[in-house]
Amino acid sequence: MFDPKSPISEQYRTIRTNVQFSTVDEEVKTLMVTSSGPGEGKSTTVANLAVVFAQQGKKVLLVDADMRKPTAHYTFNMSNVYGLTSVLTKQATLINAVEESQENNLFILTSGPIPPNPAELLSSKAMEQFFLDAQEFFDLVIFDTPPLLAVTDAQILANKCGGTILVISSGKTENEMALKAKELLDTAQSKLLGVVLNNKKIENTNYYYYYGAK
Numbered sequence: 033m034f035d036p037k038s039p040i041s042e043q044y045r046t047i048r049t050n051v052q053f054s055t056v057d058e059e060v061k062t063l064m065v066t067s068s069g070p071g072e073g074k075s076t077t078v079a080n081l082a083v084v085f086a087q088q089g090k091k092v093l094l095v096d097a098d099m100r101k102p103t104a105h106y107t108f109n110m111s112n113v114y115g116l117t118s119v120l121t122k123q124a125t126l127i128n129a130v131e132e133s134q135e136n137n138l139f140i141l142t143s144g145p146i147p148p149n150p151a152e153l154l155s156s157k158a159m160e161q162f163f164l165d166a167q168e169f170f171d172l173v174i175f176d177t178p179p180l181l182a183v184t185d186a187q188i189l190a191n192k193c194g195g196t197i198l199v200i201s202s203g204k205t206e207n208e209m210a211l212k213a214k215e216l217l218d219t220a221q222s223k224l225l226g227v228v229l230n231n232k233k234i235e236n237t238n239y240y241y242y243y244g245a246k
Contacts, residue, residue, distance in 0.1 A: 044080045047228060048088065051195070054225045060194040061167050063225075064097075064175040066186040068213035072201040073230035075103045078176040081197075085172055086138035093130065093170040095141045097189060098178045099150040102143035108133050115144025120158045126165050139170070150178075154188045163192060180213040190222035197225055202232040 051060065065078040075098070082094040095116055096104035105112040110131050118124040119141070130139045147153055166173045175193065177186040190196050196217055200210050210227075217224050 040080070041084065044084045047081060047197075047226075048084045051197070051225055055195060058194075060172070060225075062163065062173045062175070062193040063195050063197065064177050064186070064189050064193040065197045065199060065228075066177045066190070066213075067179050067199040067201075068181050068205055068209040069179045070101075070182065072179070072199050072205055073228075074179070074199040075107065075176050077197070077199050077228050077230065078174055079104070079107050082138055082174050083135050085174070086133075086135050089137065090171040091137050091139070091169075093139045093141060093166055093173045094133075095166070095173060095175045096143040097154065097175045097185070099143050099147055099153070099185070100178055100183065102146070104140055104176060105142040108140050110140060110142055112142045112144065115142035116162075117144035117147045117153065119144070119162060120153045120156060121147075122158070126162065127169070151184050151188060154185055159192070180216050181209060187216055187220040187222075190217055190220040194223065195225040196222045197228060199228045199230055201230045204231070 051063070065074050065081065067074040078094065082092050086092040094104060096102045097116060099117060102112065102115075104110070105115075114124045114129045116129075119126050119129050126141070129144070130141050133140050153159065163173075175189055177189050180186045198210075198213060198217070214224065
């Protein structure tokens with residue numbers, strides 16, 4: 033993840049470039065990454081995207097908004113005692129709950145304690161204030177969200193974020209699931225910036241990831 037010379041890092045830099053090209057007139061400040069179902073690689077994608085944006089010099093905050101099955105604290109080897117839920121319930125301030133990562137300019141806000149009502153927290157006024165505060169301190173805020181077809185959480189955030197990236201897994205994500213996920217994003221009036229096709233093996237290369245525009 034932190035090796036900028038690896039082939040996979042190059043592919044994520046391509047995704048970064050395409051995101052920037054897709055938002056020429058208005059720089060995206062908030063971005064969410066989701067998938068249609070579980071196990072399609074969205075959390076890996078969001079972590080790597082956050083790293084390559086930070087390597088570009090942007091001050092990036094990765095927010096683990098998957099309060100039902102959080103993973104960012106495992107990925108970045110951090111504590112999850114305080115996090116997003118702590119900020120939304122005013123148990124901690126944003127700045128106190130955020131942790132620095134090994135990568136320069138990359139900061140992590142883990143999910144915090146798992147709440148009984150994630151959708152209510154994400155649609156709360158406290159979440160609206162969180163968006164304002166996070167954009168004040170960081171150049172780019174990237175959210176890892178639950179799968180679209182599982183719960184409503186991702187749809188709630190999709191309406192608030194400046195752009196959405198949908199991750200699908202080659203050979204796993206069914207066409208019907210991908211189309212249903214896009215319908216849900218359309219219903220939420222989300223701006224779908226593109227699709228990351230994950231786990232696609234390309235013959236005669238070592239690249240397993242590529243980016244395709246919607």
